[in-house]
Amino acid sequence: MNIKLKNKYDARVKIIKAMAHSTRLFIIDELSKKEKCVCELQKMIGDDFSTVSKHLTILKNAGLVLSNKRSNQVFYKIDASCANKIICCADNIIKTKLKKESKIAGIKISN
Amino acid sequence: MNIKLKNKYDARVKIIKAMAHSTRLFIIDELSKKEKCVCELQKMIGDDFSTVSKHLTILKNAGLVLSNKRSNQVFYKIDASCANKIICCADNIIKTKLKKESKIAGIKISN
DNA sequence: TGACAATTTGGTAAAATTACCATATAATGT
DNA sequence: ACATTATATGGTAATTTTACCAAATTGTCA
Numbered sequence: 420m421n422i423k424l425k426n427k428y429d430a431r432v433k434i435i436k437a438m439a440h441s442t443r444l445f446i447i448d449e450l451s452k453k454e455k456c457v458c459e460l461q462k463m464i465g466d467d468f469s470t471v472s473k474h475l476t477i478l479k480n481a482g483l484v485l486s487n488k489r490s491n492q493v494f495y496k497i498d499a500s501c502a503n504k505i506i507c508c509a510d511n512i513i514k515t516k517l518k519k520e521s522k523i524a525g526i527k528i529s530n
Numbered sequence: 531m532n533i534k535l536k537n538k539y540d541a542r543v544k545i546i547k548a549m550a551h552s553t554r555l556f557i558i559d560e561l562s563k564k565e566k567c568v569c570e571l572q573k574m575i576g577d578d579f580s581t582v583s584k585h586l587t588i589l590k591n592a593g594l595v596l597s598n599k600r601s602n603q604v605f606y607k608i609d610a611s612c613a614n615k616i617i618c619c620a621d622n623i624i625k626t627k628l629k630k631e632s633k634i635a636g637i638k639i640s641n
Numbered sequence: 642t643g644a645c646a647a648t649t650t651g652g653t654a655a656a657a658t659t660a661c662c663a664t665a666t667a668a669t670g671t
Numbered sequence: 672a673c674a675t676t677a678t679a680t681g682g683t684a685a686t687t688t689t690a691c692c693a694a695a696t697t698g699t700c701a
Contacts, residue, residue, distance in 0.1 A: 428552035434620040435555075439547045440659085441539035457678060470660050472679055482627035491668040491677050499626065501619040508612040508619075509545040515610065516593035551689085568648060581690050583649055602647050602698040 437481030438505060442466065443474050446495075447502050450484055454496035548592030549616060553577065554585050557606075558613050561595055565607035 438444060442464055449455060449463065461471045475495055478484040485498045497503075549555060553575055560566060560574065572582045586606055589595045596609045608614075 424556075425552065428555045430624050431555055431617060431620045432550055432552050434623050435546060435616070436550045436658095439543055439550045441536065441543050444539045444542055444546075445535075458676090461678095467661055468678070469662080469680080473659085476679080482623050482630075488667090488678095493678060499619075499623045501622050505546070505616050505619045506542060508610075508616045509542045511612050512545050512593050512610045513541050519593075547688095569646090572647095578691055579648070580650080580692080583647095584689085587649080599648095599697090604648060 434481050434483070435505075437477050437483055438502065440474065442471075443478055444506065446474060446478060447483065447497065447506065450495055450497045451500075451503055454487075454494050456492040456494050458492060460495070545592050545594070546616075548588050548594055549613065551585065553582075554589055555617065557585060557589060558594065558608065558617065561606055561608045562611075562614055565598075565605050567603040567605050569603060571606070 438447065445464065446460060449460065457468070457472055457475060460475070461468050464471055475484065475486070479486055479495075483497070483499050483502050484495050487494045487496070549558065556575065557571060560571065568579070568583055568586065571586070572579050575582055586595065586597070590597055590606075594608070594610050594613050595606050598605045598607070
């Protein structure tokens with residue numbers, strides 16, 4: 420693979436890797452609804468503050484969220500609405516796979 | 531986070547993680563064009579046969595590709611056209627980020 | 642049947658990711 | 672200035688991922 424092509428894939432990987440964690444997918448879902456401070460997210464997630472902060476940094480570096488400091492709190496919000504599309508695509512793949520598997524097992528699944 | 535919600539995110543993570551590798555993104559691109567055997571992909575990628583085979587297994591388990599054995603070769607093809615949409619979304623995010631960064635630097639970028 | 646080609650699987654060392662703790666930084670209120 | 676609150680950063684052990692080699696499996700062909 421040539422360098423240019425490799426770089427293209429690496430850039431894509433960075434975005435996709437940023438989403439490849441259940442906590443970060445949760446954060447994306449929550450921030451899609453409404454901007455939130457680290458504090459609020461930490462309460463919902465239950466992990467250590469530093470862990471949540473690091474997840475947010477990863478999302479920010481990937482260009483998926485934006486941060487905004489107000490007083491002594493940092494508020495995060497979704498930057499790329501496209502993130503939701505990616506999740507939606509993943510859900511479609513999951514549904515398709517499930518349907519196929521249930522077809523094999525002879526079970527019907529509701530939409 | 532409750533169990534049910536955690537499971538939902540884990541299912542999504544499985545799909546997204548399957549795509550979170552430059553070699554696997556390359557494979558998705560190639561298989562989107564045309565079905566190919568492991569042999570052909572291995573030649574293009576240059577990694578060990580076993581490495582390529584393992585990447586294909588990951589994609590298959592995630593429901594992104596299908597395999598079909600003919601004679602002593604295994605042909606793989608894209609199962610979820612949605613995978614391309616995910617890549618497209620990633621590209622949009624990359625482009626947006628690049629535009630924003632060049633705006634800051636005062637450089638114009640063509641579409 | 643035996644040799645060969647294509648692919649997968651098992652084992653393993655190296656690299657990357659993750660989560661916690663401790664510490665640092667920044668803003669606010671006393 | 673000092674204590675407090677909110678967040679980020681550095682260090683590190685545990686876990687996961689990756690890539691290679693060797694060996695097993697499957698199908699073809701002589």
